[in-house]
Amino acid sequence: MKNELNAELISVGTELLLGQIVNTNAQWLSEELANMGINVFYHGVVGDNENRLYQTFKQAHERSDLVIVTGGLGPTDDDVTREVASTILNAPIYEDEEALKEIQDYYDANNQIMTPNNRKQARLLDGAELLYNSVGMAPGFVLHKENTTWMFLPGVPREMKAIMEEHGFPFIQEKLVPEHTIVSHTLKFIGIGESQLEHDLHDLIQNQSNPTIAPLAGDGENALRLTAKASSNEEAKAIIQDTEDEILSRVGEYCYGRDHDTIQDKVFQLLKENNEVVASAESLTGGKFVDNLISLKGASSICNGAIVCYSPVVKQQVLEVPSLVLDEHGSVSEACALTLAVNVTNKLQSTIGISFTGVAGPEPLEGHEAGTVYIGVYKDQQQPFCKKYHFNGDREMIRQRSVKKGFELLYHLLKK
Amino acid sequence: MKNELNAELISVGTELLLGQIVNTNAQWLSEELANMGINVFYHGVVGDNENRLYQTFKQAHERSDLVIVTGGLGPTDDDVTREVASTILNAPIYEDEEALKEIQDYYDANNQIMTPNNRKQARLLDGAELLYNSVGMAPGFVLHKENTTWMFLPGVPREMKAIMEEHGFPFIQEKLVPEHTIVSHTLKFIGIGESQLEHDLHDLIQNQSNPTIAPLAGDGENALRLTAKASSNEEAKAIIQDTEDEILSRVGEYCYGRDHDTIQDKVFQLLKENNEVVASAESLTGGKFVDNLISLKGASSICNGAIVCYSPVVKQQVLEVPSLVLDEHGSVSEACALTLAVNVTNKLQSTIGISFTGVAGPEPLEGHEAGTVYIGVYKDQQQPFCKKYHFNGDREMIRQRSVKKGFELLYHLLKK
Numbered sequence: 001m002k003n004e005l006n007a008e009l010i011s012v013g014t015e016l017l018l019g020q021i022v023n024t025n026a027q028w029l030s031e032e033l034a035n036m037g038i039n040v041f042y043h044g045v046v047g048d049n050e051n052r053l054y055q056t057f058k059q060a061h062e063r064s065d066l067v068i069v070t071g072g073l074g075p076t077d078d079d080v081t082r083e084v085a086s087t088i089l090n091a092p093i094y095e096d097e098e099a100l101k102e103i104q105d106y107y108d109a110n111n112q113i114m115t116p117n118n119r120k121q122a123r124l125l126d127g128a129e130l131l132y133n134s135v136g137m138a139p140g141f142v143l144h145k146e147n148t149t150w151m152f153l154p155g156v157p158r159e160m161k162a163i164m165e166e167h168g169f170p171f172i173q174e175k176l177v178p179e180h181t182i183v184s185h186t187l188k189f190i191g192i193g194e195s196q197l198e199h200d201l202h203d204l205i206q207n208q209s210n211p212t213i214a215p216l217a218g219d220g221e222n223a224l225r226l227t228a229k230a231s232s233n234e235e236a237k238a239i240i241q242d243t244e245d246e247i248l249s250r251v252g253e254y255c256y257g258r259d260h261d262t263i264q265d266k267v268f269q270l271l272k273e274n275n276e277v278v279a280s281a282e283s284l285t286g287g288k289f290v291d292n293l294i295s296l297k298g299a300s301s302i303c304n305g306a307i308v309c310y311s312p313v314v315k316q317q318v319l320e321v322p323s324l325v326l327d328e329h330g331s332v333s334e335a336c337a338l339t340l341a342v343n344v345t346n347k348l349q350s351t352i353g354i355s356f357t358g359v360a361g362p363e364p365l366e367g368h369e370a371g372t373v374y375i376g377v378y379k380d381q382q383q384p385f386c387k388k389y390h391f392n393g394d395r396e397m398i399r400q401r402s403v404k405k406g407f408e409l410l411y412h413l414l415k416k
Numbered sequence: 417m418k419n420e421l422n423a424e425l426i427s428v429g430t431e432l433l434l435g436q437i438v439n440t441n442a443q444w445l446s447e448e449l450a451n452m453g454i455n456v457f458y459h460g461v462v463g464d465n466e467n468r469l470y471q472t473f474k475q476a477h478e479r480s481d482l483v484i485v486t487g488g489l490g491p492t493d494d495d496v497t498r499e500v501a502s503t504i505l506n507a508p509i510y511e512d513e514e515a516l517k518e519i520q521d522y523y524d525a526n527n528q529i530m531t532p533n534n535r536k537q538a539r540l541l542d543g544a545e546l547l548y549n550s551v552g553m554a555p556g557f558v559l560h561k562e563n564t565t566w567m568f569l570p571g572v573p574r575e576m577k578a579i580m581e582e583h584g585f586p587f588i589q590e591k592l593v594p595e596h597t598i599v600s601h602t603l604k605f606i607g608i609g610e611s612q613l614e615h616d617l618h619d620l621i622q623n624q625s626n627p628t629i630a631p632l633a634g635d636g637e638n639a640l641r642l643t644a645k646a647s648s649n650e651e652a653k654a655i656i657q658d659t660e661d662e663i664l665s666r667v668g669e670y671c672y673g674r675d676h677d678t679i680q681d682k683v684f685q686l687l688k689e690n691n692e693v694v695a696s697a698e699s700l701t702g703g704k705f706v707d708n709l710i711s712l713k714g715a716s717s718i719c720n721g722a723i724v725c726y727s728p729v730v731k732q733q734v735l736e737v738p739s740l741v742l743d744e745h746g747s748v749s750e751a752c753a754l755t756l757a758v759n760v761t762n763k764l765q766s767t768i769g770i771s772f773t774g775v776a777g778p779e780p781l782e783g784h785e786a787g788t789v790y791i792g793v794y795k796d797q798q799q800p801f802c803k804k805y806h807f808n809g810d811r812e813m814i815r816q817r818s819v820k821k822g823f824e825l826l827y828h829l830l831k832k
Contacts, residue, residue, distance in 0.1 A: 017456045019447025023439050026461070031435025040433045041468060045442070045459035052457060059475075184434075195531035198492060206493070214430065215492060286710025287703025290724050294702025295812055297778055305730040308706050308722035310715065313765050318723075318734075349729050362713055371525065392525050393551050396711055397574075 005176055007033055008042040008064035010056060012072030012081050013155055016045045025070045025157055032169065037182035037229070038066070048072060053084040061088055061148050066176060068168075071155025073138055075117040081152065082123055089145045091125035098130055099123075099139050106137040131167040135159055142171060149176060183228050183236035185211075187247065190221045190263055190408050192254040197222050200250050204243065211240050213247075220404035221263065256411055263407045264292050270414035271302040271352075276379075278410070280306040281319055281344035281355040283331065284373065289356065289403045304348045309340065319343045330366040332358055334386045337376030341386075345378050353378040354410060356402050360395045370395070373402045377409055421592055423449055424458040424480035426472060428488030428497050429571055432461045441486045441573055448585065453598040453645075454482070464488060469500040477504055477564050482592060484584075487571025489554055491533040497568065498539055505561045507541040514546055515539075515555050522553040547583040549575055558587060565592060599652035600643045602632070603663065606679055606824050608670040610638050616667050620659065627656050629663075636820035637679065672827060679823045680708050686830035687718040687768075692795075694826070696722040697735055697760035697771040699747065700789065705772065705819045720764045725756065735759045746782040748774055750802045753792030757802075761794050769794040770826060772818050776811045786811075789818045793825055 009029055015021045026043045033040050041064070046056045053072075060067045072081030086093050100122035107114040121138040124130065131140035131151070136159035142151045151168055153160045189197060194217050198205060201224075205213045211228035226243055230236035248255060256266050271278055280289045290306035293299055307318055312331055315321045321331075321339045329335040337355045345353030354377050361370025371391045378384035387409065391401040425445055431437045442459045449456050457480070462472045469488075476483045488497030502509050516538035523530040537554040540546065547556035547567070552575035558567045567584055569576045605613060614621060614631055617640075621629045627644035642659055646652035664671060672682050687694055696705045706722035709715055725731045728747055732739065737747075737755045745751040753771045761769030770793050777786025787807045794800035803825065807817040 016443075016459065017446055018450045019443045019445070019456075022443040023459070027432075027435045027438040029435070030433055034434045040435075041463065041465075042472075043432065043439070043459070043461035047457065049457075056458075063471075193528060193531075195491065195533055198533070199531060214494075216431065217490070282703070284710075285707075286715070287698070287705075287707040287722055287724060289703075290726075291701075291703040291707050294700075294724070294726055294776075295815065297776075297811055299702070300727060304727040305734075306703055306724040307734075308703060308710070308724065310706075310710055311720040314721040317765070318721075318763065347734065349733070360710075360713075390525055390527050392522055394578075395713055397551060399711065 005038045005065050006063075007038050007040045007066040007068065008044070008060045009040060010044045010046065010060060010067060010069045011155070012046060012048060012053065012069060014047045017047050025155065025160055028157070028161065029068055029070075029164070032164070034182070034184070036169070036173065036177055038172070038177065048078045048080055050080050050084055053080060054088065057084055057088050061146070061150075064148060066149045066151070066172070068151045068153065070153045070160050073121060073140075073152060073154055075115075075120045079120075082125065085150065085152070086125055089125060089143065089150065091127055091143065091145065093123050094126060095119065095122050096124040096128075096130065099141075102130075102132065102139050103137055129171075131163050131171075133159055133163050134166060135162045139163070140168070142168070181230060181233050181236050183230075183233060183240060185226045185240050185244070186216070186259050187224045187226070187244065187255055188221065188257045188259075188261055188263075189223065189251065189254040190256050190411065192222065192251060194222050197224070197251060197254075201247060204246065208243065211243050213243065220401055220408070263404065263411060264296065267407050267410045267414065268293065268296050268299075268302060270411065272298075274414060276302065276352050276414070277350040278303055278352045278354065279344045279348035279350035280406075281340035281353065282306060282308050283310055283315070283340075283355075283357040284360040285356040285399050285402050285406075286310060288399055289354065289406050292403060292407070304350055307344055307347070315340065319347065332366050332368045332372060332374065334374055334376075334388065337374035337386045338378075338384045339376075341376035341378040341384050345380060351380050352410070352413075354406050356406060358389075358398075358402065360398050362395060371398050373398070373405075375402065375406055375409060377413060379413065421454045421481050422479075423454050423456045423482040423484065424460070424476045425456060426460045426462065426476060426483060426485045427571070428462060428464060428469065428485060430463045433463050441571065441576055444573070444577065445484055445486075445580070448580070449588075451598065451600045451643075452585070452589065452593060454588070454593070464494045464496055466496050466500055469496060470504065473500055473504050477562070477566075480564060482565050482567070482588070484567045484569065486569045486576050489537060489556075489568060489570055491531075491536045495536075498541065501566065501568065502541055505541060505559065505566065507543055507559060507561065509539050510542060511535065511538050512540040512544075512546060513538075515557075518548065518555055519553055545587075547579050547587075549579050550582060551575055551578045555579070556584070558584070597647070597649050597652050598643060598645050599649060599656060600641060601627075601656050601660070602675050603640045603642070603660065603671055604637060604673045604675075604677055604679075605639065605667065605670040606637045606672050606827065608638065608667060613638050613640070613667060613670075617663060620662065624659065627659050629659065636817055636824070679820070679827060680712065683823050683826045683830065684709065684712050684715075684718060686827065688714075690830060692718065692768050692830070693766040694719055694768045694770065695760045695764035695766035696822075697756035697769065698722060698724050699726055699731070699756075699771075699773040700776040701772040701815050701818050701822075702726055704815055705770065705822050708819060708823070720766055723760055723763070731756065735763065748782050748784045748788060748790065750790055750792075750804065753790035753802045754794075754800045755792075757792035757794040757800050761796060767796050768826070768829075770822050772822060774805075774814075774818065776814050778811060787814050789814070789821075791818065791822055791825060793829060795829065 128141040128143040140153040228236040228239040340355035358373030544557040544559040556569040627642040644652040644655040756771035774789030
């Protein structure tokens with residue numbers, strides 16, 4: 001049993017190379033293997049072509065400890081995966097009785113007649129072990145040759161997953177996995193740029209190898225992934241905790257959550273804990289902020305609704321922004337944002353109001369460049385405040401970034 | 417110019433190998449390249465590791481005519497894609513003034529300070545041509561060495577796509593594409609089910625090979641892709657036109673557009689042509705409908721805004737639904753939907769109003785199952801009408817399907 005197991009995934013199929021389907025098999029297998037502490041170093045996609053398959057398999061056999069092949073095992077003449085593997089692994093093809101019975105049973109169960117070409121799917125490589133398929137017709141198989149373990153699986157995601165969960169992963173766990181654990185953990189940050197974050201943690205990121213610290217960029221936010229290796233889960237978690245403490249002592253004020261947390265979830269949760277009800281007045285964001293909140297189940301306890309005031313008419317007639325404000329300052333202004341935030345709070349009987357007014361573009365508005373955005377925030381009994389931003393990107397990005405920034409402002413307001 | 421162009425896609429990134437994200441970049445690029453008649457023979461995924469990148473790039477350089485690399489160009493020390501490419505392609509790295517200016521401008525526009533490590537993203541390979549990034553910070557670049565053209569692009573899908581559409585594909589089309597043409601064309605349908613569509617066109621789909629007709633299922637709508645091969649663009653288009661005419665003579669009433677048209681675009685355009693101004697009253701959809709409209713540039717001429725009336729308070733106080741309606745029929749009712757549609761139209765000084773009220777779930781509401789949705793439509797001077805639906809899926813799917821159906825109703829109202 002090696003101490004490190006290096007895996008490679010090969011997906012065989014023209015549909016992938018034509019972009020007709022996305023390679024979700026590779027994603028799923030990678031995630032599962034990562035959780036088992038196995039390094040996946042390569043994904044490859046190749047079509048049903050003998051020469052190209054040969055090159056790809058040959059290389060995998062030389063460089064990887066575990067190769068998982070999905071697809072290419074079908075009944076048609078196109079499917080040459082078995083033949084190519086047979087040559088490289090020096091393992092003759094034979095018709096396996098058990099496999100044939102599986103296929104025959106499948107047809108019987110479905111009241112269909114097995115056609116001769118389906119027998120092809122009962123052909124294994126000499127020395128292989130059958131991996132039963134409980135949800136479809138064709139089984140997979142696994143064999144160990146020289147220093148590499150090869151698994152061959154159908155390309156249909158549902159069948160591939162069932163075979164792996166029932167037989168493939170247990171095989172790997174039992175026969176191949178080294179005796180250490182890997183634990184991975186993500187910290188989420190908002191309000192600090194990627195470079196600033198890396199600057200503040202430079203020495204840690206550079207010098208640490210267990211846990212490793214990997215910065216991940218997102219839009220309007222950032223994350224760090226800490227990955228520890230140890231002989232037990234507890235030990236790995238303890239190693240991560242020490243580094244996490246050090247990181248949070250430096251940049252903790254920007255850390256809003258962990259792993260699958262989103263800033264929307266976090267704001268939702270804080271609103272709930274504090275018994276606050278939020279309302280939004282949205283000009284350029286056009287309902288995108290409130291849509292984000294209402295997409296979460298249980299939204300009725302933290303949001304009554306919103307007013308989308310895209311035109312001046314709605315700002316004036318419904319949200320009662322005085323003509324004086326619009327005439328003197330324009331709708332893209334601090335004065336307008338503040339009035340909108342206060343009035344929407346009162347109008348919708350809420351306790352917190354947030355307003356978005358600005359230029360989504362592409363054209364400038366009232367003399368302001370696209371990307372100029374004012375966000376107003378009001379909490380009852382407190383002074384409202386307003387922040388001005390310049391966001392980059394196209395119309396949709398500017399609108400999305402405004403919304404994300406709105407959540408950031410509410411997060412900082414609520415966590416106090 | 418070769419007659420056949422063989423392409424290879426390499427995605428650099430540990431997130432892919434850990435299964436944290438799916439390789440949608442490879443899918444999208446493959447589909448676009450297939451439409452241009454370019455063969456993609458390999459996809460590869462590899463991490464930020466010098467040795468493994470070297471092997472992967474070296475092999476690609478030897479076997480492919482076009483290599484598109486996504487990811488690995490970031491500002492951190494992890495990112496070694498440039499360095500490895502520089503070695504293999506024998507092209508020294510230099511800091512490009514234009515690229516640096518792009519990055520500097522990006523920071524200026526966002527009122528942020530550029531940190532030194534961001535300069536790294538201005539480094540190109542000697543002989544490369546800059547590919548501008550109109551939606552993000554870091555540009556891509558392309559260079560031709562020996563017999564291979566290399567394109568390097570950021571890994572963020574939105575940025576990668578914008579660069580390819582604006583600069584990458586035009587470059588390939590102009591400098592690399594062989595002389596037969598493939599023309600592909602999509603027809604979009606709404607209001608007809610997938611099986612009905614395939615039934616009505618069965619003989620055409622079965623028997624035709626040039627153009628081929630491929631049904632594509634979408635959510636709440638359907639599409640057909642017609643693909644023709646010919647020696648000239650004109651010839652291919654003529655071949656497609658004949659088949660298109662035949663299709664439209666059978667199911668034309670459901671066809672709302674072509675290629676990248678969306679039903680939202682179409683409704684937007686019809687509103688504009690008819691000088692209509694739409695307003696929405698949104699309960700369960702929570703602003704998603706109006707957000708879709710306001711995401712389109714020029715929205716101010718067709719939409720004044722919306723009222724998101726998630727709670728009964730807003731329905732009553734702002735949209736003036738009589739207590740009698742809420743008490744007798746409930747908020748999930750035809751009576752409520754009709755009142756909302758009429759009142760939001762008048763309140764927001766619009767000519768058309770649409771309302772959404774129902775149960776997004778997961779819990780039932782007022783005795784109605786999740787998925788029960790009423791959509792009300794009002795056009796001034798006309799009788800308002802209301803339709804009731806049962807949508808399947810989770811909370812978010814039910815909300816999205818409601819919005820899509822709203823656009824379908826407006827499309828049929830407006831195209832008359």
